[in-house]
Structure formats: structure tokens, C-alpha cells
Amino acid sequence: MGGSINTDLLLLFIDITKAKAFKHISQKNMASNNFPSQSHLLVIIIFITTLLTPITTNNTSPQPWNILSNDNFAGKLTSASSSVEAAAIDFGHVTKILPSAVLNPSSVQDIIDLIKLSFDSQSSFPIAARGHGHSFRGQAAAKDGVVVNMRSMVNEDRGIKVSRTGLYADVDTAWLWIEVLNKTLELGLTPVSWTDYLYLTIGGTLSNGGISGQTSRYGPQISNVLELDVITGKGEIATCSNDTNSDLFYAALGGLGQFGIITRARIKLELAPKRAKWLRFLYTDFSEFTRDQERLISETDGLHFLEGSVMLDHGPPDNWRSTYYPPSDHLRIVSMIKRYRVIYCLEVAKYYDETSQHSVNEEIEKLSESLNYVRGFVYEKDVTYIDFLNRVRTGELNLKSKGQWDVPHPWLNLFVPKSQISRFDYGVFKGIILRNNITTGPLLVYPMKRIMWNDQMSTAIPEEDVFYAVGFLRSAEFDNWEAYDKENMEVLKFCEDAKMDVIQYLPYHASQEGWVRHFGPMWNTFVERKYRYDPKMILSPGQNIFR
Numbered sequence: 001m002g003g004s005i006n007t008d009l010l011l012l013f014i015d016i017t018k019a020k021a022f023k024h025i026s027q028k029n030m031a032s033n034n035f036p037s038q039s040h041l042l043v044i045i046i047f048i049t050t051l052l053t054p055i056t057t058n059n060t061s062p063q064p065w066n067i068l069s070n071d072n073f074a075g076k077l078t079s080a081s082s083s084v085e086a087a088a089i090d091f092g093h094v095t096k097i098l099p100s101a102v103l104n105p106s107s108v109q110d111i112i113d114l115i116k117l118s119f120d121s122q123s124s125f126p127i128a129a130r131g132h133g134h135s136f137r138g139q140a141a142a143k144d145g146v147v148v149n150m151r152s153m154v155n156e157d158r159g160i161k162v163s164r165t166g167l168y169a170d171v172d173t174a175w176l177w178i179e180v181l182n183k184t185l186e187l188g189l190t191p192v193s194w195t196d197y198l199y200l201t202i203g204g205t206l207s208n209g210g211i212s213g214q215t216s217r218y219g220p221q222i223s224n225v226l227e228l229d230v231i232t233g234k235g236e237i238a239t240c241s242n243d244t245n246s247d248l249f250y251a252a253l254g255g256l257g258q259f260g261i262i263t264r265a266r267i268k269l270e271l272a273p274k275r276a277k278w279l280r281f282l283y284t285d286f287s288e289f290t291r292d293q294e295r296l297i298s299e300t301d302g303l304h305f306l307e308g309s310v311m312l313d314h315g316p317p318d319n320w321r322s323t324y325y326p327p328s329d330h331l332r333i334v335s336m337i338k339r340y341r342v343i344y345c346l347e348v349a350k351y352y353d354e355t356s357q358h359s360v361n362e363e364i365e366k367l368s369e370s371l372n373y374v375r376g377f378v379y380e381k382d383v384t385y386i387d388f389l390n391r392v393r394t395g396e397l398n399l400k401s402k403g404q405w406d407v408p409h410p411w412l413n414l415f416v417p418k419s420q421i422s423r424f425d426y427g428v429f430k431g432i433i434l435r436n437n438i439t440t441g442p443l444l445v446y447p448m449k450r451i452m453w454n455d456q457m458s459t460a461i462p463e464e465d466v467f468y469a470v471g472f473l474r475s476a477e478f479d480n481w482e483a484y485d486k487e488n489m490e491v492l493k494f495c496e497d498a499k500m501d502v503i504q505y506l507p508y509h510a511s512q513e514g515w516v517r518h519f520g521p522m523w524n525t526f527v528e529r530k531y532r533y534d535p536k537m538i539l540s541p542g543q544n545i546f547r
Helices: 007-031 039-057 080-086 108-120 178-186 203-205 246-252 286-298 325-340 358-368 386-390 392-401 416-437 481-496 512-533
Strands: 102-105 128-129 144-148 160-163 166-173 189-191 225-232 237-241 258-271 277-285 303-311 340-352 378-384 412-417 443-449 468-472 501-506
Touching: 080 102, 102 108, 108 128, 108 144, 108 225, 108 258, 160 178, 166 178, 178 189, 178 203, 178 386, 203 258, 225 246, 237 246, 246 258, 246 512, 277 286, 277 358, 277 386, 286 303, 286 340, 286 416, 286 443, 286 468, 303 325, 303 416, 325 340, 340 358, 340 416, 378 386, 412 416, 412 481, 416 443, 416 468, 416 481
Parallel strands: 102 144, 128 144
Antiparallel strands: 160 166, 166 258, 189 258, 225 237, 225 258, 277 340, 277 378, 303 340, 303 443, 412 468, 412 501, 443 468
16 A cells, blocks of 8 residues: 555545535434524535545546456457447537447346456446437546446347236346337337437436426336346346335436446336327417416326427427428417517327227317417327337437437436426526527426425435426537537526526536535435445446546
8 A cells, every 4th residue: 555545435434424414413403403404514515525625636547458358358348449439429429538448248247247347456447337328418438447338238039028917028228218119019018108219228217217298197217117137336236126125226216327237127017009199289378388287297197298398589490399380380380489489389198099099089179178378279190109209210310311410419407396487487498598599409398296206216306296397408519519508507507596496307517516416415315325336436437426
């Protein structure tokens, strides 16, 4: 050791000290009914971090070159520039973080061996699992470490086992959701909760949450998992569920890859419908728009899908959405946008099959009569179930054909409490976004119910019973994405100054202080779980949560 400080141990001391500061002060003050505010706790944490940080700085990143010649990884571990460059870029195209090597595992054991090698080494190296690379700020990166290409494990002869009697599917998490859907539909079954875009890996969405317009009815994807296999940062693999290793189970769900690499998931299934009635309604009044959304998600046996979006006076409807409306009506819609500057679209779907096809039209008619949209602006399609779920694919292929897909995506996704959503509309949609006039890409805004989430999971959500998902899904150019990023910062500052208690989904924070605020009262548990399952902080360094 030569008298040097063990950085891992010192970092462990820092974060455990911070965690215990939370715990000690909480217990002490709850006993006296004088519980301090989160801001007071944050001041204490920042003080401890500031006091200790100077002596923990370590500018040398361990290089994993010693494993390149390891026989266990022969032909699977590469430092070829093409592989390393590909792993350094993600869907966001706003960061480039080079690993030292890429592992193309052929089995789960390869990943276990890699993590064990790092964990047992005196100079541990960082490891990040990469699925389809759909992150946008380097969250799946491992600077000077090893990126695990999870997709290399996909084998068409195995990896998806469907139980028709148990109504579940055991799925290797390197598979894409579209691949799982195609497999389950062969047996007339389907997973119940989806993201809008299906070309994402199971492991990727379960590490974040997995949301869409179906979340209000079925909950996020992490609420529809029965069992996981997880490789921890110690290189130990465990099967976990609500009943077995439950702490790891809930930690990994929405855990941003911090506690382990999920290699298998048991996903809930149900009988698949055949078709979908897919409707869009236009609104000019935001309060009517949100009131209708909130009423609809309160109906327990109502719609199967509900999302809202914002259309701004930035020219014609965004190309990604304009295909939703008949060309003959484009001028009418543009005229309404020009008049009101901001209008809103409510998008809903009702699934049906042979048993319900006779009643679905009556249900849709009653729905339309009950809504307060602008009369004369309702649009309906009748599509197959898979065409509805895979609807974003059409837009993707269209953008790819124009060379507009592999561009910077400075996205921002937020959870906004219901009590603040009108204020958000006035200050952000009708204020910042309209004033800056640079946004291209969909702006989503739709409600979900807190009861559909599990507080034991790692994903941070607002405290209110109903909160809104707001997504700024921008596409930029390589020479102007910083303007969008600056606008994102302006939106976040507006929310912070207004004390709106907004929480990022698919979060990115530049400092640990930001992460402490992000998790709030969950931070204590998050830190304790980190040192329980990944004590050397090997996993998912690109999230920038721990040093």
C-alpha cells in the first residue's frame, strides 16, 4: 500500500456517512416531532461531501488491458476501434465516452466472470451493460472500462419461454420488446405494459421504469415483473422476486443498473386483443384537456391507452405527428394552431376482439360525447393490435430514409405533480418553449396514477396521487443541439425556482448533489443498496451517481 489511501474504502466512508447522517438526524428529530426539511438534510450532506472530497480525488482510471489475454474471454473481448467507437455513442448523440474494450458475451457466465475479475482485482475497472443504446447522455457508457454488448447473447433458438397456463414469459433481457411481442402473439398472448417505442431491450426499460399511455391502466413495465435474475457488482447471480431476495428485486427494478445487471425477467402476460380503435381529439383549453385525461384514467375498466401531446405555433404539425391526421385537414389544424399558438391532442385507444367488437363502437361513441374537445376535430383509425403498439416504427423508418434519425436527441423527460401541471403549461409550453421557438419533435404530456407504482422500487416519482409524464423528445442538428440543452436547463430552473417538486425520468444529473435531490428521502436506501450489491462501484458509471 505504501501508505496510500484506499479510494474505494474512503468513498464508501463518505457515502455511508451521508446515509447515516440522514438516518441519525431523521430518527432523532422524529422522536422529538421536529423532523428537518429535505433542504436541511441536503445542506448537511453537501457539507460532509465538501469536507472530504479533496482527499478522495483520484485522476487515474484503471485500464482493463490485463484481461484482454484472459482465456475466459477469448474471441469475445475486443479493443478494436470500430467496436469501441460504436459503444461510445448512444441514441442521444450528445456524448462520446470511450471504453477500453467491449465484451460480446455468449452466455451469462461470461458476464459473471467479467464482473468477478473486476471485483476481485485491486484495481477494479468500470462495467456497463448496453442493450440497444437508446440512452442519450452516456448512461450506458464505461469510460476506460468495459461495455457489455448484451445483444450479442440473443439466440433465436432460446431466450423466450412462454407459459400459457401461468400467463408469463421468461425472457433473456437482451431481447427487444418487439421480438417478445412477436413471440407471444404466436400463442395469442401479450405483455400488458409497453413503452411507445418497441425496439428497446427488456433489461434497458426495466432498469428505468418503462412508461407509455398504458401506464395509467397497467402500471409501468417494472410493475409487471414477477421474477428477475440479477448479477450483482460482486459477480454473484441471484434469482429474486417479491418473496425471494426481495430487496435486490426491488432495487434492480428502476435501479439504473446500479445494483446489478438483469439477465432474465419473468413478465406478466394476458390474452392478446386483435384490434384497436385509435382516436385523437384536439383541444384549445388546457384545463379541459387535463380534466378529461384525469377523469378517463380514473375509470378502472375504460381505455387501454391514453396520451396527450402539445402542438405549437412552429409551422405545420410536426412530421412525426402529421401522419395522424388526414392531409385534407392539415390546413384547418394549422389555422387553429396559428390562432391559439398552443393546442393539445388527446390520443386514446380501446382494444377489442371477436367477443367485444359489437360493443366497442357504442363505447367509443359514448366516450366522444363525454369529452370537451373542439367539435369537428376528432380522428379515428381502426388498426391491428400490433400495428398500434408498433406505431412509432413508421416514423422511425421515415426519419431514417431522410437521414434524420441518427442525429442529436437532447431529450428531457419529467414527472410533474398534478397540482403543478397548469403552472407548468403556462410557464413552459406557453412561455419558455413558445418564446424560444426551437423545438422540433413531439412534446408529450399525460397523467398516471401513483398507486400503479411500488414505493420499494428504485424509480423516483412525485408524492401526489396523480402526476404527469412530460416528454420533450427533440431532434436537433449536430451544430445546434446545445441550444436545446440550454432550453432544458431553463425549463429545469423554472421548475426549481417555482418549487414544483418536478422529478426527472430517464434522469441525468451532473453532480451527486443533483442525485441527492432527485431521490430525496429515497437516497439513504439507494446508497445502502449500492454498497450492499456493488460495494466497489463497478457498475453503470455513466449514470454519474457515484464517483
